[in-house]
Amino acid sequence: MTKEKITECVGRLSLIRFFPQNRFAIAELARIVNELCVNDAEGDRLTDEALRRFDEWCGPVALRAFYWERVANRTGCETCHRYGVLENGRPCTCAMGRYRRNSNDQYRPYVPPRATPDELAASVAWSEELTAQDSERRRRVEG
Numbered sequence: 001m002t003k004e005k006i007t008e009c010v011g012r013l014s015l016i017r018f019f020p021q022n023r024f025a026i027a028e029l030a031r032i033v034n035e036l037c038v039n040d041a042e043g044d045r046l047t048d049e050a051l052r053r054f055d056e057w058c059g060p061v062a063l064r065a066f067y068w069e070r071v072a073n074r075t076g077c078e079t080c081h082r083y084g085v086l087e088n089g090r091p092c093t094c095a096m097g098r099y100r101r102n103s104n105d106q107y108r109p110y111v112p113p114r115a116t117p118d119e120l121a122a123s124v125a126w127s128e129e130l131t132a133q134d135s136e137r138r139r140r141v142e143g
């Protein structure tokens with residue numbers, strides 16, 4: 001990436017709420033953007049997509065995961081049969097290989113656990129029981 005484009009991207013990203021104000025943090029972000037994006041066009045796409053996706057500053061790990069998920073080129077080649085991995089198990093030199101080498105599959109944003117239908121039914125039954133106990137108590141007090 002060109003220095004001008006990195007500066008522009010970081011400047012545009014500062015629109016995001018809670019964007020870091022510390023100059024070392026901003027310099028580190030510039031370094032991360034330069035490391036992730038292979039050219040100015042990717043820098044623009046990362047910035048465009050991040051401004052659409054994040055209302056609050058997401059942090060470096062989430063930004064990297066977001067790049068690999070939404071921006072990175074995943075075009076495979078004939079050598080690796082488009083999988084990005086060679087027969088010896090090593091990543092290919094093509095864009096898909098770069099994705100395989102660098103994408104952080106470990107990162108997962110926190111998502112609250114989803115209840116199973118049984119758990120939901122149990123929780124509804126429990127709240128109905130509490131409501132019944134409550135009205136029973138109220139009847140005793142009033143009566």
Ligand SMILES: [Zn+2]
Pocket residue numbers: 076077078079080081082084085092093094095096097
């Ligand atoms: Zn390849």
